[in-house]
Amino acid sequence: MMIERTLIFMIFLVGFWAIIANKHIIKKIFGLNIINAAVVLLFILEGSRIGTQAPLLDMQVTNIVDPIPQALMLTAIVISVCVSALALALSVRLFKATGSFDIDVIQERLSHEQ
Amino acid sequence: MNLILLVLILALSIFVIASKDLLHSVIALSGISMLSALLFVLLKAPDVAITEAAVGAGISTVIFVWAIRHTRRREKEES
Amino acid sequence: MKKSNLFSSCKVLVTFFLIAFTLAPILLSSHPWPNEGRDYLFENASNETGASNSVSAIYLGYRAMDTLGETLVLLVSITGTMTILVGLVKKEKSDSPNTFLLTRDKRKSNQLRTHLLEVVSGKLGPIVLLFGFYVMLYGHISPGGGFQGGVILASGIVFLALGNQSEKETKLNNPIVLARIEGFSFLALILASTSGMLMGKGFFGNPLSHISANFIILLNIIIGLKVGTSIASMCIAMMGRSHDD
Numbered sequence: 481m482m483i484e485r486t487l488i489f490m491i492f493l494v495g496f497w498a499i500i501a502n503k504h505i506i507k508k509i510f511g512l513n514i515i516n517a518a519v520v521l522l523f524i525l526e527g528s529r530i531g532t533q534a535p536l537l538d539m540q541v542t543n544i545v546d547p548i549p550q551a552l553m554l555t556a557i558v559i560s561v562c563v564s565a566l567a568l569a570l571s572v573r574l575f576k577a578t579g580s581f582d583i584d585v586i587q588e589r590l591s592h593e594q
Numbered sequence: 595m596n597l598i599l600l601v602l603i604l605a606l607s608i609f610v611i612a613s614k615d616l617l618h619s620v621i622a623l624s625g626i627s628m629l630s631a632l633l634f635v636l637l638k639a640p641d642v643a644i645t646e647a648a649v650g651a652g653i654s655t656v657i658f659v660w661a662i663r664h665t666r667r668r669e670k671e672e673s
Numbered sequence: 674m675k676k677s678n679l680f681s682s683c684k685v686l687v688t689f690f691l692i693a694f695t696l697a698p699i700l701l702s703s704h705p706w707p708n709e710g711r712d713y714l715f716e717n718a719s720n721e722t723g724a725s726n727s728v729s730a731i732y733l734g735y736r737a738m739d740t741l742g743e744t745l746v747l748l749v750s751i752t753g754t755m756t757i758l759v760g761l762v763k764k765e766k767s768d769s770p771n772t773f774l775l776t777r778d779k780r781k782s783n784q785l786r787t788h789l790l791e792v793v794s795g796k797l798g799p800i801v802l803l804f805g806f807y808v809m810l811y812g813h814i815s816p817g818g819g820f821q822g823g824v825i826l827a828s829g830i831v832f833l834a835l836g837n838q839s840e841k842e843t844k845l846n847n848p849i850v851l852a853r854i855e856g857f858s859f860l861a862l863i864l865a866s867t868s869g870m871l872m873g874k875g876f877f878g879n880p881l882s883h884i885s886a887n888f889i890i891l892l893n894i895i896i897g898l899k900v901g902t903s904i905a906s907m908c909i910a911m912m913g914r915s916h917d918d
Contacts, residue, residue, distance in 0.1 A: 482701070487600040489700045491607050493693060498611045501685045506616055506661070513623060513654070514607045517630055520642070521603075522700070525596075528637040529706045535638075535727040536815070537719045544727070545638045546711045547718075551731035555743040557645050558820050558900065561654050562750040565907060568661040569757040575665045576761060640816035641728045644808065645824060652828040653904055660911040 484525060492518040503582045505571045509564055516560040523549040599633045616667055620658040624651050723886035724813040733818070733892045737877035740819075740892075741866060744899055748859060751903045758910050795836020801829035809897035813886045819893040823900030830905035834912065851906035858899040865891060 495518060498511030527549035535547035575581060578589045606626050610619045627650020634643035718727045722734035732740050809822025834846045844850050865888075869878030879888040 484596055484600055485700055487597070487604055489697070491600075491604050492696070492700075493689075494604070494607045494611060496692060497689060500688055501682075502611070506658075507611065507619075510610050510619055510623060514610065514626070517603070517607075517626055520646070521600075521630060521633065524634055524637050524639050524642060526706055528639065530708045530711060531638070533638060534640055534816070535714075537715065537725045537727055544711065544715055546706065546708070547714055547727040547731060548710050550639045550642050551728045551736065553642050554645055554728065554732060554818075554820055555739065557642070557649055558824065559743065559746055559750075561649050561657070561904070562747055562754075564654065565657050566750045566754050566757075568657055569754045569761075572661050572664055573757050573761060581665070641726075641818065641821060644816060644821040648821065648824040648828055652831070653824065653908065656831060656908050657911065 481529070485522070488518050488522050488525065491521070503584060505574070505581050505583060505586075506568075509567050509571070512567070513560065513564055516556070520553045520556060523553050595636060596633060599629050599636075603629050603633075614668065616662050617659070620655060620662065623658070624655045627651055627654070722889060724889045726813055726815065726818070729812050729818045729889060729893070733889050733896075737866070737892070740896065741862065741877075744859065744862065744896065747900065747903055748855075751907050754907055755910060791836050793836070794832045798829050798833035798836055801832055802826060805829050805897075805901065809893055810890065812893045813889045819896030820900055822893070823897040824904065826897060826901030827904040827908065830901070831908050831912075834909050846909060848906045848910050851902045851909070855899055855902040855906065858895050858902070862892070862895045862899065865895060 492515055495511040495514030498514065499508050502508060502511070527546040531543045531545035533541045533544050535544045535550065537544070571581070574586055578586045580586055580589065603626055606622045606629070610622045610626070613619045613622070627646055630650070631643045631647040634640075634646060714727050714730070718730040718734075719725050722730040724730040724734065805822050805825035805828075807822075808817035808825055809819060812818030812822065830845050830851075833843070837843065837846060866877050869875055872878070881887065
């Protein structure tokens with residue numbers, strides 16, 4: 481359990497590294513998606529530590545996993561695709577305006593325009 | 595089994611960040627989603643697995659490929 | 674220039690390690706996972722909401738207000754994306770915005786859509802739509818529900834749009850029709866959520882007297898249509914734009 485959480489933590493840090501250290505906007509959006517995947521993985525993994533069966537309440541099941549993290553993460557996945565779509569539309573708009581994806585170049589060109 | 599899938603996801607995420615070609619990054623990102631869906635099935639979360647597979651392999655890839663086609667595929671500027 | 678570059682990379686490294694050290698105790702703690710909520714849901718979820726899939730019982734029964742807020746966030750972000758897309762189309766040229774509806778020999782862009790892709794995705798589209806409706810309608814007893822079925826519906830609509838070989842715009846490829854379905858389903862969601870209040874059962878209460886899964890099936894259908902049409906209309910509006918560079 482310790483090793484799995486460490487691996488998820490490393491996935492989170494890879495996404496975080498992409499967000500803060502990369503100059504490329506699309507790479508930053510990739511980092512957002514990776515962070516989202518890491519958080520979803522962490523919740524589902526922690527929720528499955530109790531129980532051994534899927535949370536479908538039939539007559540046979542006796543020991544289900546925790547369904548609360550699954551219900552939370554279900555909405556988080558759908559929200560993440562909307563967030564990345566909005567961010568991509570904004571970055572394509574920036575590319576059409578300035579012709580670059582690098583944030584330093586974008587800032588320079590926008591300040592020259594004013 | 596969980597550990598193997600997690601190591602694969604970690605390797606794919608490092609590849610997403612390190613790759614110079616953005617289209618390769620998009621395909622690796624959808625690979626992360628498919629591996630996560632497999633892991634969710636193993637962790638007894640079928641609802642999340644269905645959503646992750648449909649979103650990560652279908653919708654998200656369409657959106658990213660749209661953005662890359664309309665701009666520039668390589669990371670560095672050629673000019 | 675070199676010095677400022679070094680300075681900024683130092684800042685990035687310091688931030689990175691600070692975040693890592695801050696988050697490490699949270700992620701690496703050995704606190705046991707509580708099982709009171711699991712036990713309560715195992716005992717009561719099927720009797721109180723009528724759905725034997727307890728994930729559906731949570732997000733449509735106990736925490737239905739979260740679902741309403743989530744669809745609101747979806748609506749706002751799709752609206753923002755479509756607004757930016759309309760601005761992009763107006764900025765370029767707007768004479769032939771729907772190049773992906775032309776037949777293959779007249780099409781200047783989208784040349785990678787070969788005949789094979791069109792035939793396969795066009796034949797696969799109705800099957801994916803049928804599977805989406807199955808997942809949406811059986812969400813109360815099997816894995817599935819509104820969100821899952823809606824996302825699969827959106828993939829089916831994208832498949833049908835890719836496999837459209839005629840020049841005419843079908844109803845499912847038209848973003849205006851999809852946006853109307855989305856608006857009506859959001860109105861239906863609000864009406865369904867307030868119908869419990871009129872009957873004296875509270876917000877998102879089941880307006881019928883006896884406990885059954887009918888209300889959850891109704892909410893699944895509404896949310897599935899809402900999520901599916903909104904994401905599909907966004908994808909179609911993105912794919913249908915002309916691009917000349």
